[in-house]
Amino acid sequence: MSEILRVTDLVVSYGHIEAVKGINLTLNSGEITALVGANGAGKSTTLLAISGLLKSVRGQVLLDGTDLTRLSPHRIVRSGVVQVAEGRAILTTLTIHENLELGAYTRSDKAQIAQDLDWVYTLFPVLKKRAAGLAGNLSGGEQQMLAIARALMAKPRILLLDEPSMGLAPLLVREIFQILQEINRTGLTIFLVEQNVRQALRIAQRGYVLETGRIVLADNGENLLHNPRVIEAYMGG
Known part of the structure; x- marks a missing residue:
């Protein structure tokens, strides 16, 4: 599997407090990689x-060898790295369809946009059914689906997901993770940040465990899922 993104010696601070302390990680093309921790x-x-x-204090983020570190968020989206923010950040006063159209704002390939819209409506039938309704009337789980669908409309090379299971009922969490696997089967690279360690490692080909700003474990998802240290710290022993 070929490397698509590499993070080297990344340090990020809030004022004088270092939140990320020189981490290194890689994403392989077409894989789900999970970053888990408390x-x-x-x-x-x-x-x-x-x-x-957020601007880093030092370190690099390389996409296929190209340094993204000093690029604006807009340019990074155009390069193919698209984030689904924690808390969803959908536009509640717009319709579902309008939210999805906004996801494609960096694109001009109208025929392909229409195809991708059909695809996300296939992935998320509830969104198609309610396309003309206001996004603010969706449930929490449906809003999370819309946030993922909107990010897919940007045609990312890498999809960054921040806590997609947060605040959702267990049944919906399972559904979201199944959909992420389906998306990944199309070849899309996914970087998944999650507190739900068990669910994340179940679907990830590779995983990293982050503790107080440092990576303390790195392995394939299956090995981390059965690692005694991970089980004791994050899965209730």
Whole structure:
């Protein structure tokens, strides 16, 4: 599997507090990679730095060898790295269809946009059924589906997901993770940040465990899922 994204010696601070302390990780093309750990470990900060929404103190983010570190978030989206933010951030006063159209704002390939719209409506039938309705009337789980669908409309090469299971009932969590696997089967690279360690590692080909801003374990998802240290720290022993 070929490498698509590499993070080297990444340091990110909030004022004088280092939230991410020189981490290194790689994403392979076509894989799901999970970054797991407790709340406050620095997982979301890492994603925000990759997507350019937070500037790093030092380190590099390389996409196919091209340095993204100093690019604007807009340019990073255009390069193919698209984030689904924690808390969904959908536009509640617009319709579902309008939210999806906005997802494609960097694109001009109208025929392909129409094809991708059909695809996301196939992935998320509930969105198609309610396409003309306001996004604000969706349930939490449906809003998460819309946030993922809107990101897919940007035609990403890498999809960054920040806590997609947050606040959702267990049944919906399972559904979201199944859909992520289906998306990944099309060849899309996914970088998944999650507190739900068990679910994330079940679907990830590779995983990293982050503790207080440092990566303490890296392995394939299956091995981490059965690692005694991970089980004790994150799965209730």
